[in-house]
Amino acid sequence: MTTKLFGEPVRRREDPRLLTGRGLYLDDLAPGALQAAFVRSPHAHARIRDIDVSAAIEVDGLVAIYTWEDLPGALAEPLPLLIPHPALTHGRTAYPLAREIVRHVGEPVVMVVARDRYLAEDACALIEVDYEILKPVVGVEEAAQSAQLVHADVPGNVGAHLVQEVPSTAGLGAREAIDAAPHTLAFRLDIERSASMPLEGRGVHARWDADDRSLRVHSSTQTSTSVRMAIAAKLGLPLPKVEVVAPDVGGGFGVKIVHPWPEEILVPWAAITLGREVKWTEDRREHFVSSAHERAQVQSVRVGFDDEGRILGLDVEILHDHGAYTPYGIIVPIITSTQLLGPYKIGAYRVEFSSIYTNTVQVTPYRGAGRPQAVFCMERTMDHIAEHLGIDRTAVRAANFVQPDEFPYDQGLIFQDGRPLIYDSGDYPESLRLLKELIGWDDFPGLKARAAAEGRAIGIGIGCYVEGTGVGPYEGGHVQITSDGRVHVSTGLTSQGQGHETVFAQIAAAELGVPLERVSVVTGDTRRFGYAVGTFASRAAVMSGNAIALACRKVKEKALRIAAEALEADPRDLEIVDGEVRVVGAPGSAIPLATVAVLSNPLRYAFDAEAARATQFAGASSFDRPPVAEGEEPGLEGRDYYSPIRSTFASGMHAAIVETDPLTAEIRILRYAVVHDCGNLINPMIVEGQIHGGVAQGVGGALYEKMVYDGHGQLLNASFMDFLMPYATEVPFVETAHLQTPSPLNPLGIKGAGEAGVIPVSAVIASAIEDAEGIRIDRMPISPSDLFDLRRAAPGRSTAGT
Amino acid sequence: MKPPPFEYHAPRSLGEALDALAGAGEHGKVLAGGQSLIPLLNMRLVAPAHLVDINRLAELAAVDVEPGGVRVGALARHAAVERSGEVAAAQPLLRQALRLVAHPVIRNRGTVVGSLAHADPAAELPAVLALLKGSIRLARPGAVRDVAAEDFFTGPLESAMDPGELAVSAFFPAPPPRSGTAFREVARRHGDYALAGIAALVALDDEERITSATVACVSLGPVPVLVDVTEAVGHRPPESADWASAARAVQDRIEPEADIHATAAYRRHLAGVLTEQALRDAAREAVGA
């Protein structure tokens, strides 16, 4: 790195805009556009017999009403199955508007376009859909056993079934290894449904230019390039005639990587059909019942281990509730299956999952993406082993760690990118040492005894994870230095507030040797960069960060080449400092990058004084070469791509101290400590912010958030009144320490950090409550009412108080 | 989540407001702080044809401390009542309760009288009014009546207010001498509606023996449940009072229901715990009074 910008806690450049109401979110765009609203199914499972729109047609300001029957061509086909997998033998996706059958409450049935959203909703309220109600399938265990089918052609409601097995070095299968082990345990774990819940829901705006026959779409998405391709394909438009822009996006957390959402193709289609701008902004209720959820799994665990707690065999069977459709394939249960191993070497491992359809909202990745479930499973296992053997919980973990000299470490599994699960680097023993010091692990028994003497119950818990980040296939970066000396960076992936504008600028400024203020960053705009995958899997910094660094290096090389000629120096003697190319050790002989940019582009016409220096009569350096030399291009710009051979593996460990009220069973987090290793830090402040936000979501998952479906498939808490996300008052102060083991896989040595914070929280809190209460905690989230029930059911425990 | 169409009235005087409401009858609704009504409208759970916005009626914003208690006008915001030192001195339970109502931003708009009119059994203020045996003043063109708290709350979100009536104020009587109050509740998150809550009032005689002890329960029945536990605690000094039997008396009286946040059994358990805690707190205040 040339300057100290890389690794500095530079303030987020996007914040003044976002915090003073100058962000431009989807609903801020095109105030005059027509607005869409949807009639959505009130039933979990039903056949549509008839749709009567006659009353709605009377609504003043109504523009159009569409049902499935109206959809042309590919629009009338099911939505794409984005990530096919051989084990997903029965993948199913929805139609943009329901065709005959609805399979969850909230499935879109009719699209209404009107002068404004109020009128559109008035019209929706007047549309009568005649449903024949079918029996719904709710609950993953019920669905796995039910004769009722979510999809008539999917027997047993099983969408996918996958077994992965890694035998021991001695060739034993996991089940044999468990049977042969000195100790064995078997138990069951439950994790409830939650959801991404970004502050801003989904939203789409489309404008059709009839003269140009081109379409511009804004979408609150995590992948504008792929939405663009989906729209072009679904609407039969030439790709160059479709542009997709992600404006400021108020959070994604996974739900906006799914695409194309029905609305993402219906709104553009309506805009073309009507020749008018059309917009749709998702409201909160729609977000609850019409987007996606995650987390729900039931896990059956068997483990065999030795006297030190070393795991000799682990066998996990997972029932994964996939909701009604599988547009994002089986990424979530694959991640659970593979990331379950965490920082540990397991003797022999077998994991089997069944992905089960239910008449509920579809399940797609939510920050952490299957890992919170995986870590819950492994860390509960560690705690149960420690309890069984009567040894310290951290000792059991340490006994199983992959050691620092064992990298790269091959876990023998296939990861979510279809590539081998090989850990690139890490230092788990050091991480544990730091964490124990940070939380005061060894002093805790004294603290606990003192609290007990005061009649208070406190407990300490721990959880460790490894997170595969920066999955491929690739991202790109484009860097252009213009003749005003400004640096324009673009990358195709999108931003949802993570701080990309800042960190990508830091990388470019550091690589190019220019002041940060000169660098501007554009993300998620296909007009600027057309090739990209998207923002998910903690990949933006790793993928686009490295691609931008590589593009900068290309530009820098070219700048030095041009400057060398102008300065009559050897490029190897040049450096760029503060936006000037200088001869090392020869102050005074320098040329600004702005001038280099002018010289890089031979001109016929002068548009300003600077440009005049590059015109034809300004004096050519040589008459023997063409103005643009062979192999060169005009302009001081470069484009490059980063495509890793496989993911890079970040890791971390969390610990918490909780207090449980002996009378009211309320649960309070007293302290929360995090040790986090994402390789080289580009901006430690932003990494910490990511961790804090993640922990906050983790606290939600551990203590508050739960989608409650009744037996009819009705979501009982589809509003912020009853779906409880933690307020600032519920989120503890997060004490953080960083460890930096660089990744050997990429030029910057970085690993992803976006999802980390959320991953182990449920495991950590369960561990701490268990320690405080002496009661097994095998189901999360846990509420005071749940804890009260557990206390009453615990043998030999009478509830204190009245 | 946009409201269905309605006609909007913005009266400039109480008289205009009463006329507008009377004209709308069953199809009218008062808009006060909007913290409960607007969500209901946006979710299309209510669809009044007429909305009478009382926010311009400054005359209703008064909070008067009278010798016998505190009279709170219909436009007085939670925050104004909560922050008034005069109110806290005249009737401490109001501040004790209001601190538990939602969050500051909501208290800046929500009104005390609106909360009473809304008659949510999970809300704090109806319990306060019930415990203090206060009343609500209802007006219609040419007629005003006071309804006692015990008659006002008739069911969940149901009250004795007739269509076309406006609640113009509520009266919270001052506490008796040598008495103390307290409010205890358990909510899932800071500022949420309580899973269970207890407001308590304890009065002592000159020998500091308990002469009366009553509690009002939140989220433990269809209306605020008022329980006189004087018998149960006994005519004794607070140190030797039988709080546990008061807790049992409350648990016997309430009819908690289960919802997605808590079982009925847990709520009943909380009622006992909170009754003891609130009575002890109130007695401690009474001793100091």
Ligand SMILES: Cc1cc2nc3c(=O)[nH]c(=O)nc-3n(C[C@H](O)[C@H](O)[C@H](O)COP(=O)(O)OP(=O)(O)OC[C@H]3O[C@@H](n4cnc5c(N)ncnc54)[C@H](O)[C@@H]3O)c2cc1C
């Ligand atoms: C996130 C959130 C959390 C909350 N938490 C709590 C809590 O913990 N505890 C709690 O008690 N409350 C809570 N509330 C509700 C809040 O206290 C409301 O302000 C209150 O319930 C109603 O007061 P308002 O002035 O907003 O009434 P509005 O919403 O304007 O009206 C509510 C109802 O009362 C009627 N009404 C209002 N004023 C009059 C009047 N003068 N005459 C006749 N009818 C009238 C309206 O027509 C309507 O039906 C919460 C609200 C929110 C949004």
